[in-house]
Amino acid sequence: MNEKEVLDGVVGTLGDGRKVLGKHWSFNLRNDPKRLGFVLSRYTFCAKMGCAGKSVIELGCSEGIGTPILSESATRYHGVDLDGPAIETAKQNFENEKCIFTEADFLGKRFGAFDTVISMDVIEHIPAEQEGLFFRTVIDNMGEDGICIVGTPNITASAYASPASQIGHINLYSADRLASVFRKYFHTVFQFGINDEVVHTGYAPMAHYIVCVGCYKK
């Protein structure tokens, strides 16, 4: 066999899959392609913290870009978002026997009792006066032994955010504020920072992105 035949053999095992991305991720990839790397790395961290062998709900899943990572080791995955076209893209690209999607404004709604509730890049878009409703929704969708993972850009990084981000981010959190809200709802709260693709526990005001993991709900 020559090199071409070897390579053809490899390509032959890949199948004929096609995915057409939606508006949101097409925009991101055209304007800031590195974004995909760090967004996926945040999902990888979520998956390591709370998806293996668990049922997972993602509140604010958009086009389901995190679905393959979150569902890889999960028993099932349910993505919810109020953006209709984004959910349509998610369904076309990622719906399968393990993963389902629902178009809905999740605030105040219950979709089941999940082991893990994940919400990345969502809370900064929710008005401060609805923070309580957001966390009650998280709790309502959680089983007795559930955990919650919320990630959001650090308020200390907002000066460096893109104009598009700055318009949408109406309720940015500091690490301390996010952790103190978590403590209202969970006995145990772990706080992490993420810069680029690296998760750490370093000096929180210099973290670009903040993640809280809550378990043992009150």
Add this chain to the structure above:
Amino acid sequence: MEKGKMEKERSKWFDVTDRMNQEDDVEFGRHLTYRMEKTPPQMAFFLSHYKFAAKLIGRGKKVLDIGCGEGLGTWLLAVECGFAKGVDFDEDSVGIAQKNWRDQRVEFKTADFMLEAPGTWDAVVNFDVIEHIRPEGAKGFLRRIGDNLAHDGICIIGTPSLESRKYAPDVSRAGQINVYAQERLEAEMKEHFHHVFMFTGNDEVIQTMSPRAADYLIAVGCRKRN
């Protein structure tokens, strides 16, 4: 450089050293001295493990450090978390710890943890301990940790990975009669805690990468089972 200016800088430096001179000297015993001389990088990652634990535990907490040795990590926990107690059955090491760290935020005791009265600590940590406990005794050790935790207390355990042992020097492997692969540590922790989060360490970096390529394992258990 002008003489006057040099003297000014010198006096500034002496302001610094005057403050430093008020501290008692810290003494390393045989364990930390060996580490500093023979495996100095180990000093850095040993401290990074304690720092990671301190960050997860948070401030205003009471922490029990099992197998504290000379207490350097216990002292880090005390400073970062608020209060820490170190126990170890090596009297010599505990003596060094007590001599070095005299502060209301920290205390040390020569004791066998398994024989101590239960408590209600916010966190129980132990690094480089469980690999020295016979596999059949590890379950009792984890249960005993649970007995020492408040209902919302957390447990943090660090131990070298099974995969790393073939690269470890003999002195590091000595006495390691119960080396864990990540899956076994996670499974045993889950028998005692509702929630278990697994991390991996390479050098000073603690993350969630594949345990196959990890030098060190850290398990965090929350919400103890009864």
